[in-house]
Amino acid sequence: MKEIAKYIGVLVMLTGVAFLAIPFLAGTTSNANLIIGVVLVFEGMLGHIYVNNMKKGTLITNILWAIILLLIPFAIFFFSKRAAYTNEEIAAYN
Numbered sequence: 001m002k003e004i005a006k007y008i009g010v011l012v013m014l015t016g017v018a019f020l021a022i023p024f025l026a027g028t029t030s031n032a033n034l035i036i037g038v039v040l041v042f043e044g045m046l047g048h049i050y051v052n053n054m055k056k057g058t059l060i061t062n063i064l065w066a067i068i069l070l071l072i073p074f075a076i077f078f079f080s081k082r083a084a085y086t087n088e089e090i091a092a093y094n
Helices: 001-004 008-026 030-051 059-069 073-082 088-093
Strands: none
Touching: 001 008, 001 030, 001 073, 008 030, 008 073, 030 059, 030 073, 059 073
8 A cells, every 4th residue: 555655646636537538539628528537637646746845844844735736636645645655764764
């Protein structure tokens, strides 16, 4: 689980690519598919940066990340970061 948690952002990005590629290959692209795919790719990229950022962060930085990542994806990435790294690993970096 620890290794999967480190790559949750990449998995979200791949889901976004699937949202872009499958309708394209089927020939049924719509604006909704494009918007969902791009949002998932962008959220995955930012989520990967957040999860693999080893700084502990303060309340203000967590609020800023929550605004940037939107609220629900932030919760997913926050708990993935907690699962991926122990407090000792984060403390060793800080």
